[in-house]
Amino acid sequence: MNQNQHPAHPIARRWFLQQCGVGVGAIALQQMLQESGYAAPAKTGEIEDPLAPRQPHHPPKAKxxxxxxxxxxxxxxxxxxxxxxxxxxxxxxxxxxxxxxxxxxxxxxxxxxxxxxxxxxxxxxxxxxxxxxxxxxxxxxxxxxxxxxxxxxxxxxxxxxxxxxxxxxxxxxxxxxxxxxxxxxxxxxxxxxxxxxxxxxxxxxxxxxxxxxxxxxxxxxxxxxxxxxxxxxxLKNPPGVSEQLQRDSLDTLKALNQNHLEQVGDPEIATRINSFEMAYRMQSSxxxxxxxxxxxxxxxxxxxxxxxxxxxxxxxxxxxxxxxxxxxxxxxxxxxxxxxxxxxxxxxxxxxxxxxxxxxxxxxxxxxxxxxxxxxxxxxxxxxxxxxxxxxxxxxxxxxxxxxxxxxxxxxxxxxxxxxxxxxxxxxxxxxxxxxxxxxxxxxxxxxxxxxxxxxxxxxxxxxxxxxxxxxxxxxx
CATH class of the missing domain: 3.40.720.10 (Alkaline Phosphatase, subunit A)
Structure with a gap:
């Protein structure tokens, strides 16, 4: 099939074999972990924070x-x-x-x-x-x-x-x-x-x-x-960019990046989202x-x-x-x-x-x-x-x-x-x-x-x- 016939939904055989099988397994694993209490329930529309605290392998002496x-x-x-x-x-x-x-x-x-x-x-x-x-x-x-x-x-x-x-x-x-x-x-x-x-x-x-x-x-x-x-x-806003304009721009970018992340699953997209949000918070911190x-x-x-x-x-x-x-x-x-x-x-x-x-x-x-x-x-x-x-x-x-x-x-x-x-x-x-x-x-x-x-x-x-x-x-x- 010519992929150019459906440019909005390009599905290739390699993509299907690579993503779908793993995706089904990942969904099942996530469900099992959630039911057993080892993973938090997924929240609709929420992006996982790649820097969220994680449990160490054993009790640490230093944090x-x-x-x-x-x-x-x-x-x-x-x-x-x-x-x-x-x-x-x-x-x-x-x-x-x-x-x-x-x-x-x-x-x-x-x-x-x-x-x-x-x-x-x-x-x-x-x-x-x-x-x-x-x-x-x-x-x-x-x-x-x-x-x-x-x-x-x-x-x-x-x-x-x-x-x-x-x-x-x-x-x-x-x-x-x-x-x-x-x-x-x-x-x-x-x-x-x-x-x-x-x-x-x-x-x-x-x-x-x-x-x-x-x-x-x-x-x-x-x-x-x-x-x-x-x-x-x-880190500072350029002249003429208000805080509200900046927040609106970041929200739009976040929505676009989240949509892209859901499609391709590239961790660098999550990094990009985190970088924008972190930079916004760092302006004061x-x-x-x-x-x-x-x-x-x-x-x-x-x-x-x-x-x-x-x-x-x-x-x-x-x-x-x-x-x-x-x-x-x-x-x-x-x-x-x-x-x-x-x-x-x-x-x-x-x-x-x-x-x-x-x-x-x-x-x-x-x-x-x-x-x-x-x-x-x-x-x-x-x-x-x-x-x-x-x-x-x-x-x-x-x-x-x-x-x-x-x-x-x-x-x-x-x-x-x-x-x-x-x-x-x-x-x-x-x-x-x-x-x-x-x-x-x-x-x-x-x-x-x-x-x-x-x-x-x-x-x-x-x-x-x-x-x-x-x-x-x-x-x-």
Missing amino acids: NIIFLFMGGGPSHLELFDNKPVLGKFDGKLPPEELLKGYRAAFINPNSKFLGPKFKFAKHGKCGAELSEILPHLSEVVDDLAIVKSMKTDAFNHAPAQIQALTGSQLFGKPSLGAWTIYGLGSESKNLPGFVVFSSGNKGPSGGSSCWGSGFLPTVHQGVMFRGGQEPVLY APDVMDITQETKQTLEMYGAEPGKSSFANNCLLARRLVERGVRCIQLFHESWDQHGGLVGGLKNNCKATDQASAALIKDLKQRGMLKDTLVVWGGEFGRTPMVQGGNDGRDHHPNAFTMWLAGGGIKGGTTIGRSDDFGFNVIEDEVPVYDLHATILHLLGLNPERLSFRFQGLDQRLIGVNPAKIVKKILA
Whole structure:
């Protein structure tokens, strides 16, 4: 039959076989679930909210996550992993066996050892060692679980950042935040479920892939917020467009999109509907949440936040305000940690910009009773080499061993796990690959990392890939 004879109702054999059989099964399944109480009765004319809260796989320890991502690769040797033996070998060549098969980004095999540049001291009841350039973090060390045995597969920024946040070095995979929203939905009706901030010299080397949705419906991707009076671009109505005209236009678009959605079932249409409605609600909610002048003077001083400016400190405070309003996942990028040279000055500046605010976030969440439900993660894509680069004051990228810390929901505070060798070169105890960290984060959020999957290109894709779900139990409360 010529389909052009009935342009209003084009029915092809492939469409019929693809849609109708599945459609009948879906109708039957939906009816069975409704009758048994596992699904809410369908409401005529109502579109299912793709970001509606969903039940986790098991009782969660954390309901929200704030990821403080230090782009560039913070030096574990100057911040968390004290190596006095490395200081004794300062200026000497590494043993040949240490570098056998090793690949670095820039340095050559003749690079000599560089001893640590800052002093370390023990802090808190747990006695964890921290660098002298982290004075504020030392005040909350008993709330932290410090992992000194992180390891990744990539030694250049973009692939390592993408792996740290999507589980793969390849572009096109969903980010940790997108998987979280896909699994749990959002408890915020007036704000996105996944919000992203950026500070430092530039955005992340991995670009928007670090908060993208990959093959998941795009409703799950992160939304970039900016500082200032306009947190989201193009949110304000153009001149001459009244609120009533806008509402009437949105209602018409919603009806058209809903009709199209019912015909073809494309989830991207639901994303479009959600985006229009969310943008409408955000016109009032986004400026309100971004107005940190509502905070007390004491709170602003604790973070080092300054209203009207764009900074990591402001972003940490905003992260707390977003969690209060039900936003599920917040990522804060601070891209300034790539010290191939100028190591001492660069690290001092980085810690001055981030240390106080990171510690204040822990204190603030704790005093408000929110830390028990909020998981905070701090770290970058890799560490730095124990060998020198850039004259006598720099370090290259290093994937074999680096440090991250976690705090809050389900984390055992005052814990330090993992160990690297005397040079901070290789992990020798409790190795934690990136995918094990991801599995642990999902577990704390109530999601089974092996069950959380999405069918794409004939495979059940997962954040942890084909790796077994190994939870880092030593850091769990």
